[in-house]
Amino acid sequence: MTDRLTDERWHALSPHLDRALDLDDGQRTAWLASLRAEDETLAADLETLLGRHQALQGAGFLESAAPAAPMQASLAGHAVGAYRLRELIGQGGMGSVWLADRSDGRFEGVAAVKLLNASLVSGEGEARFRREGSILARLRHPHIAHLIDAGLSPLGHPYLVLEHVDGERIDRHCDGRRLGIEARIRLFLDVLAAVAHAHANLVVHRDIKPSNVLVSVDGVVKLLDFGIAKLLQEEPGGAGTPAFTRTGEAALTPEYAAPEQLTGGDITTSTDVYALGVLLYLLVTGRHPAGADAASSAALIRAIVDTEPARPSDAVTTAAQRRLIKGDLDNIIAKALRKKAGERYATAEVFAADLRRFLAHEPVTARANTVGYRARKFVARHRAGVAAAALVTATLVAAVITTTRQLVETRRQREAALASARRAEATQQFLTLLLSELHTRGEPLTGKALLERGTALLQAQYRDQPRFIAEMLLMLAREYGDMLELSATRSLLGQARDLAQAQGDDLLLARAECALADAEANSGAFDAVAARLASARQAQARLNTVDVELRVQCLRPEGKLLAHKGERARALALSRQARQMLEAAGATHGVLYNAVLSDVATELMLDGQVAAALPIYRLSVEAHERNGRAGTRVHRISEHNVTTALYRLGEVREGWDIQRRQLDLRDRLVSDEDMSATSVVNGAITANRARQSHPVLDLLPSAVQRAERAGDMNNFRLGSTELARTRLIRGASRAEVEAPLRHMEAAQQGKPIPAGTRVRSESIRAQLDLLEGRADVADRRAAALLNEIGYPKVDRPRTALLAVSLAARTALANGDAQRSARHAQDAVALALSMARGPETSADVGESLVLLARAKAALGQASEARSLLERAGRCLANGFGPDHPATRAALERQLSSFLP
Numbered sequence: 001m002t003d004r005l006t007d008e009r010w011h012a013l014s015p016h017l018d019r020a021l022d023l024d025d026g027q028r029t030a031w032l033a034s035l036r037a038e039d040e041t042l043a044a045d046l047e048t049l050l051g052r053h054q055a056l057q058g059a060g061f062l063e064s065a066a067p068a069a070p071m072q073a074s075l076a077g078h079a080v081g082a083y084r085l086r087e088l089i090g091q092g093g094m095g096s097v098w099l100a101d102r103s104d105g106r107f108e109g110v111a112a113v114k115l116l117n118a119s120l121v122s123g124e125g126e127a128r129f130r131r132e133g134s135i136l137a138r139l140r141h142p143h144i145a146h147l148i149d150a151g152l153s154p155l156g157h158p159y160l161v162l163e164h165v166d167g168e169r170i171d172r173h174c175d176g177r178r179l180g181i182e183a184r185i186r187l188f189l190d191v192l193a194a195v196a197h198a199h200a201n202l203v204v205h206r207d208i209k210p211s212n213v214l215v216s217v218d219g220v221v222k223l224l225d226f227g228i229a230k231l232l233q234e235e236p237g238g239a240g241t242p243a244f245t246r247t248g249e250a251a252l253t254p255e256y257a258a259p260e261q262l263t264g265g266d267i268t269t270s271t272d273v274y275a276l277g278v279l280l281y282l283l284v285t286g287r288h289p290a291g292a293d294a295a296s297s298a299a300l301i302r303a304i305v306d307t308e309p310a311r312p313s314d315a316v317t318t319a320a321q322r323r324l325i326k327g328d329l330d331n332i333i334a335k336a337l338r339k340k341a342g343e344r345y346a347t348a349e350v351f352a353a354d355l356r357r358f359l360a361h362e363p364v365t366a367r368a369n370t371v372g373y374r375a376r377k378f379v380a381r382h383r384a385g386v387a388a389a390a391l392v393t394a395t396l397v398a399a400v401i402t403t404t405r406q407l408v409e410t411r412r413q414r415e416a417a418l419a420s421a422r423r424a425e426a427t428q429q430f431l432t433l434l435l436s437e438l439h440t441r442g443e444p445l446t447g448k449a450l451l452e453r454g455t456a457l458l459q460a461q462y463r464d465q466p467r468f469i470a471e472m473l474l475m476l477a478r479e480y481g482d483m484l485e486l487s488a489t490r491s492l493l494g495q496a497r498d499l500a501q502a503q504g505d506d507l508l509l510a511r512a513e514c515a516l517a518d519a520e521a522n523s524g525a526f527d528a529v530a531a532r533l534a535s536a537r538q539a540q541a542r543l544n545t546v547d548v549e550l551r552v553q554c555l556r557p558e559g560k561l562l563a564h565k566g567e568r569a570r571a572l573a574l575s576r577q578a579r580q581m582l583e584a585a586g587a588t589h590g591v592l593y594n595a596v597l598s599d600v601a602t603e604l605m606l607d608g609q610v611a612a613a614l615p616i617y618r619l620s621v622e623a624h625e626r627n628g629r630a631g632t633r634v635h636r637i638s639e640h641n642v643t644t645a646l647y648r649l650g651e652v653r654e655g656w657d658i659q660r661r662q663l664d665l666r667d668r669l670v671s672d673e674d675m676s677a678t679s680v681v682n683g684a685i686t687a688n689r690a691r692q693s694h695p696v697l698d699l700l701p702s703a704v705q706r707a708e709r710a711g712d713m714n715n716f717r718l719g720s721t722e723l724a725r726t727r728l729i730r731g732a733s734r735a736e737v738e739a740p741l742r743h744m745e746a747a748q749q750g751k752p753i754p755a756g757t758r759v760r761s762e763s764i765r766a767q768l769d770l771l772e773g774r775a776d777v778a779d780r781r782a783a784a785l786l787n788e789i790g791y792p793k794v795d796r797p798r799t800a801l802l803a804v805s806l807a808a809r810t811a812l813a814n815g816d817a818q819r820s821a822r823h824a825q826d827a828v829a830l831a832l833s834m835a836r837g838p839e840t841s842a843d844v845g846e847s848l849v850l851l852a853r854a855k856a857a858l859g860q861a862s863e864a865r866s867l868l869e870r871a872g873r874c875l876a877n878g879f880g881p882d883h884p885a886t887r888a889a890l891e892r893q894l895s896s897f898l899p
Helices: 007-022 025-038 040-058 124-137 170-176 181-200 259-263 269-285 297-305 319-325 328-336 348-359 371-381 383-392 396-440 447-461 466-482 486-503 506-523 526-541 548-564 568-584 591-606 610-626 633-648 652-668 677-690 695-710 713-729 734-747 755-771 775-788 797-813 817-834 842-857 861-878 884-894
Strands: 083-091 095-102 110-116 147-152 158-162 167-169 213-216 221-223
Touching (some): 007 025, 259 269, 466 506, 486 506, 506 526, 548 568, 568 591, 633 677, 652 677, 713 755, 842 884, 861 884
């Protein structure tokens, strides 16, 4: 018998197999002998199937629990690598799984250690075990229990150290919390995301079942056990067959096996889709699709290979469940459970896309695309409007009108689909044309140059397709925006708006106006934002429906305008609303979701809630990585946001470690032009604060010039003050230090300079005054700054901290220790209000040093010494032990001014 069983051959064998399984061993042997005399091939095939059945039955796959194996209690307390085994938490044919504690003292933690059974060492089992480690090493996903380590135990047994998941099976989690069907589907989408990641890495799990999908105590789904997973690329083994797939046939779990796994067919991503379909059927109905009749192995195999399962809506008990499942969800699950692999969803991602459409009441691909079906989906999405219309449409005339509208809607949808297909084809052609520039120009192109070339190509090649040009301009403008080329961004968006207006395309017009409003806000041109938003609202009012992403795109500049007006609470509420809208719609996989996360965190940061902003910035970084955007420009910007938050929390060393890793990627870029002004300015700020001499400081003058040319006033102002600070640290003359400050102030053309910029600039000038021995001038500057920011009222804590700290230094330099102590005490309070802990922040440490110096000048040596000791711990945590400020604090503790 060949490894693969065709449908025809299975149907020929099935009745004979049923009869054979009903006989005892002696009767079966005699019956097979008589059958062999009539049909030798049929008898041989049956013997092969019976052998497989015996192997599967030996694994106990229909029993309620796996047969108990020796507990190997003697291993408790043994060291395996850096871990010490604590207790046995799982046992199977391949080996045992232990809860283990980290034992090398580097850090605390628990893990799950998987040990291969001694009987399988050096055999096929070891190869499979090592394969599991190899597969897990290539999978990094928040919903996959990841590999931590691997090696050989002191007894020579291979082991894997895995993430320990403290949770329960997904079906028990759903049942225990009485989750509704939609909540179960949303949880199941996380399972699909994990499997899709595996498929994207050419890995098929092959054993997806409830016990391999856990939900942690904090509600996070984790996919486990890639022990029999398959790599899709071929390996040495002969006949072009992946070597690993020919072994371990009894290792699968037949209740969740696809037909091709039982009949020797090809294993593909659709094999996992089948198991996922079984899992979803179980989550939705509480029953296995094979039903209660599959009590024997033969019945189970027949049900999987041959029998269509009952519709999920027929398997539930309540009318409410039946109404929700009947129709689309029935069809989605049925498609996943098709007997032929080619008729199922091709991948887990396609499966997930249909489920997301189901949750959004949109047409699904598992259903025939008829007029009536689309009309029903329209009703589901617009139930209130349709109900109101139904009160009027009670006559025959109204019925005719309704039918006409359906035909118009159908025609509109067909035309929209054709237009979408044409746009997709044109987009592909345009991108192909654009990428060909990399090969035909004979010289490397920077990201900016490639965008410029793309804009020119677009105008030259597609001048007869104004709508397409407008869409591509929106896309190119977004790329320019990511590079903070704000002038180019606004120019392209203006062109897109004009084209959309000329074509009467309200959807494109609304998108362009909202994008333009956001660009105006980013450029500081807030006077234009309100007008752009008003135009966008008018365009939206003319649309039948407005999708959630467009609404969110328009909320973003509205929030920025509110923040500019000082209405931060309303701005934060809008950003949070936008985040909730995207999450409710399941739209968390795009760049827009990450941008909204950044908006929420930035509003929190501006409100002084930096500790609350940091985890949201980190969530944005994780979302980019989860969605395959690690290493992209927007991912790097998200990491910069994390470093900014750490910087403002006073945790400079950790922020610099992240920043330096990102800056070191510069060598891989085409040119320095591809390194955004944001990257350079943030890098320079952190490098100076960490007192690190890094090449990014030499890129600062060019970045400042680029920011000014692009109209990026925020980076222009920040970069100018940081360039002055860099020159101050390097010992440049006063004229050289002040040059970028004077240029920046002149570029404002009479417009008021933001308070933060004023404080930074005047702080640098005050430090120059102190170096020149003009303490009185420095003190007057500090007093003017306090007056300018409205001190002691604090609007922006970080700006106030810089001004108050400067005032404490200048007061002490002028011999007024009492006033210095008051300002220093305020500085400590401000720094503590922003820190995550009492001794985590370098800002707290520097403020404590100022207070200690003032106390020492007042003759309070004991208190000063105590303050310096605490300052040393803060500085060591925030800056690191080798930072000049940390060393200076230690030297002051030992110096003669403290008896």
